Each structure stands twice: as C-alpha cells, then as structure tokens.
Amino acid sequence: MILSVLIVNDTRVDRHHGCSAVMQAIVRLLARNGVDRFSFLPAHSDWRKMSDFRRFVSDFDLVLVNAEGTIHHDREAGLRLLEIGGVTRSLGVRSALVNAGWEGNSPSLLSLLRNFDFISARDTRSAVRMRASGEVVRVVPDLSIWAARDEGFRPLRCNRDICKLGVTDNVDRFKSLFLEKLRHMNSGQSVSIGYAAKGTKGRLSFIRDGISIREDFSNPYRLVALLKMRNRLWKSSQEDLHRFIQEISGFSLLVSGRFHACTLALSVGTPIIALPSNTDKIAALFEDAGLDSWRYESVIDSDHIQRVKEAQWSDAEYQSLSAYLESASVLTEEMFSDLAKLMRSK
Known part of the structure; x- marks a missing residue:
C-alpha cells in the first residue's frame, strides 16, 4: 500500500535550525513508517488562495499540520492552519495537528480542534489548554529533540573546567539587544539559530x-x-544542523532567548538559562524537563551568569533531563507509528 502525506507549514523556508530539525524528524519518521510520497506546503503560504486546494488535498492519505510555534494569541497564521482541519474533515481525509504550542487563543480557535483526527502538543501547558476543547491531546516533546538524538547526540554532562559561554538572540529585538550586552560583558560567543x-x-x-x-x-x-x-x-551562523548542535554541545553555559536553541542544548546536556520568548514555551519546556525554575524565572545579569556557570546541573536536574529526553524519543516514535496506523485504517 502506497502512503502519501501532505505536510502543511514546512518551516524550512525560515532558514532556522530548529525548524530544520523538526522537519527532518517529520520526514524521516514518516518514511520509516512506510510513507512513500510527500508533498509540502511552505510556511507563510495561504492555502485559501489555492483554487484547487480541495482537489489537491483529496489525493492524500494524511494531511499533517506542523503547528510549531504558530498557534498563539489568535494569530491569523494559527487560524489558517487550524481551518485546514475543516477541509480535510469534509473530504474524508485523515488529518493530524502535531508539535503544537498553544497560548492565548480564544474559544473560537479551540473549537476548530474537533476537526482533526489526531492532536499532539509539545508541552504539558499547551496540552492542558487544548484539552479544554474536549479533544484528546497527547503530549509529545518538540520534534527537534528526536532529530538531535537521531543525529547521534546524547545529554553528556559538561566538563566544569570548560568556561565557554554561548549567547543567542531573541525574537524580540529589544531582548536581543539586552542579550547582546550580556554577551559582550561576559566575553561570550554569539550563537545564531538562524542562517x-x-x-x-x-x-x-x-x-x-x-x-x-x-x-x-x-x-x-x-x-x-x-x-x-x-x-x-x-x-x-552556519547551515549545517549537525555542526550547529556540535557547537552548542561545546558550551559550559548557554544563555538563550530562543526556544529551539533550548531544545537542542538540552538534547546534548548543555546547561542553560533563558530569557522568555514570545510565549511561555521555554518555561513550559523547562518544567516538563524537570529543570529548576530559576533557570527561566530569575533576572539574568553578569553575576547570575557566573553563579550558573559554576553550578552547572544539579544531580536531580540531570536525572530528570535524561529521563525526559529518553521519554521524548519513545513518545515521538510511538506517535508516528500511530499516524501510520491511522492512515492504513481508512
């Protein structure tokens, strides 16, 4: 049986390592579960302007919507993704909403979840909010974590003698300037999640x-x-995902305002503190991974950075993180196995 999947919101067009890792995971896991034919709808494209979209969609066994960080605060881009479920439902085509973050959305968006055959959130906070719809929502950690593992990376404890600081930017340019000032004051290295x-x-x-x-x-x-x-x-910046993850693995501490820099840092065991992004997704990630709340709630300054560089991971944190990453791999592979069963059950 030839299986075909349309992947909606292909974020590789954003030239961002987190997006590349997520898409790499989706394609590899679908292929390993017997999918033979792929089509992609790029991020930022509007399917509602495609005159033949309904006919196009009807040819697939599954429409997989890669939500990532799109569905928050009633954004038009989030609504556009959710409305696809109504189209697939009317055509009798299976649909899945995966890797979703969810924050600040109105009940009207929540009601659209009923049209999907399968739903997964990438953190517990998002899942709780989405379950208010009455739908079943799995928690499966962000797919970039599986991608890093598939690239051969594991959470190794940092050598405390290495004092190498990495600092990312933030989607908020004002927070980016703050992080840049910290980087300069602490002789850190710039880390770019984009390229x-x-x-x-x-x-x-x-x-x-x-x-x-x-x-x-x-x-x-x-x-x-x-x-x-x-x-x-x-x-x-650099284009190669594997080299980027290797770079992150070499820091004794990463100070980050980027969600996917955090997921990839955790995947290799690099200690991290974070400045909030445009939603609470980093705090939700750290909570699920069992990290201490001061890693995402404390005021970040030079003194704080020095203290954290000395502290590294506590034993409890490292054990929780290792368990979280192991569970993420299992849950991710189970999800794609179940998606393959969903396609074959037509």
Missing part, C-alpha cells in the same frame, strides 16, 4: 530580519546596535 541564504542578498536579508524599518530608523543609536548585532550573528 542566511548564500551571497550578498542573503546576508542583507538576514541582517534586515532583525530590524523594524518603521521604528528603528528613527533611533540611530538603536539602529546601529541592531545592525552590529545582526552582522555578528550572521558571521557566527
């Missing part, structure tokens, strides 16, 4: 992504600081 397309155009586009033309051009001091920071991130 540019090749050539001058790719570099300029990468630098431009972190700047608001409407707001920042009226503040020359901030504009210069942002340009310097984005250029430094560009210089530190």
Whole structure:
C-alpha cells in the first residue's frame, strides 16, 4: 500500500535550525513508517488562495499540520492552519495537528480542534489548554529533540573546567539587544539559530530580519546596535544542523532567548538559562524537563551568569533531563507509528 502525506507549514523556508530539525524528524519518521510520497506546503503560504486546494488535498492519505510555534494569541497564521482541519474533515481525509504550542487563543480557535483526527502538543501547558476543547491531546516533546538524538547526540554532562559561554538572540529585538550586552560583558560567543541564504542578498536579508524599518530608523543609536548585532550573528551562523548542535554541545553555559536553541542544548546536556520568548514555551519546556525554575524565572545579569556557570546541573536536574529526553524519543516514535496506523485504517 502506497502512503502519501501532505505536510502543511514546512518551516524550512525560515532558514532556522530548529525548524530544520523538526522537519527532518517529520520526514524521516514518516518514511520509516512506510510513507512513500510527500508533498509540502511552505510556511507563510495561504492555502485559501489555492483554487484547487480541495482537489489537491483529496489525493492524500494524511494531511499533517506542523503547528510549531504558530498557534498563539489568535494569530491569523494559527487560524489558517487550524481551518485546514475543516477541509480535510469534509473530504474524508485523515488529518493530524502535531508539535503544537498553544497560548492565548480564544474559544473560537479551540473549537476548530474537533476537526482533526489526531492532536499532539509539545508541552504539558499547551496540552492542558487544548484539552479544554474536549479533544484528546497527547503530549509529545518538540520534534527537534528526536532529530538531535537521531543525529547521534546524547545529554553528556559538561566538563566544569570548560568556561565557554554561548549567547543567542531573541525574537524580540529589544531582548536581543539586552542579550547582546550580556554577551559582550561576559566575553561570550554569539550563537545564531538562524542562517542566511548564500551571497550578498542573503546576508542583507538576514541582517534586515532583525530590524523594524518603521521604528528603528528613527533611533540611530538603536539602529546601529541592531545592525552590529545582526552582522555578528550572521558571521557566527552556519547551515549545517549537525555542526550547529556540535557547537552548542561545546558550551559550559548557554544563555538563550530562543526556544529551539533550548531544545537542542538540552538534547546534548548543555546547561542553560533563558530569557522568555514570545510565549511561555521555554518555561513550559523547562518544567516538563524537570529543570529548576530559576533557570527561566530569575533576572539574568553578569553575576547570575557566573553563579550558573559554576553550578552547572544539579544531580536531580540531570536525572530528570535524561529521563525526559529518553521519554521524548519513545513518545515521538510511538506517535508516528500511530499516524501510520491511522492512515492504513481508512
């Protein structure tokens, strides 16, 4: 039996290692469970403008919607993903919403979950919110964790003699500037979860992504600081996912405002403290992994960084983290096995 899957919200177009890891996991796990034919609907594309979308979708055994961090605070992009469930339901095509974060959404969005045949959230907080719909929602940790494991990485305890600090940016450019200041004060290394397309155009586009033309051009001091920071991130970026994870594994501490930098750091056992992103997804991840709350609730300054570099992981944290990562692998593989059974049950 030939199985075919349409993967909606292919986030690889964002040129982001977390997105690449998630998509790599989805494709590899579907293939290992007997899927022969794949089609992809890129992130940011609007299926509602495709005149033949219903006919196109009807050819597949499963429409898999990769939610990632899209469905929060009633965003139009989140609504667009959820509305696909109604189309698949009307056509009798199986559908799955996977790897979802969920925060700040209205009941109208919650009601759309009923159209999916399978639903998974990537953290317990999101699952609890989604279960208010009355639907069954599994908790399966973010798929980037499985991808790192499939690349051969394991959570090794850091050598305390290594004092190498890595610092990422944040989706909020003001928080990014704060993190950049900390990096400079503590002689840290810039870590870029994103990477540019090749050539001058790719570099300029990468630098431009972190700047608001409407707001920042009226503040020359901030504009210069942002340009310097984005250029430094560009210089530190790389396209290869395996090499990026290796880079993260070499730090004695990662200070991060990026969710997927956190998932990949945890996958290799790199100690971490975090600044919130655009939702509570980092706090939810750390809670599920059994990490101490000060890693995501404390005020981050230079003194805090030095204390954390000395503390590394506690024994309890490391044991919880190891168990979480092992469970993530099992739950992820079980989920894709069940999705294959769902397709074959038509």
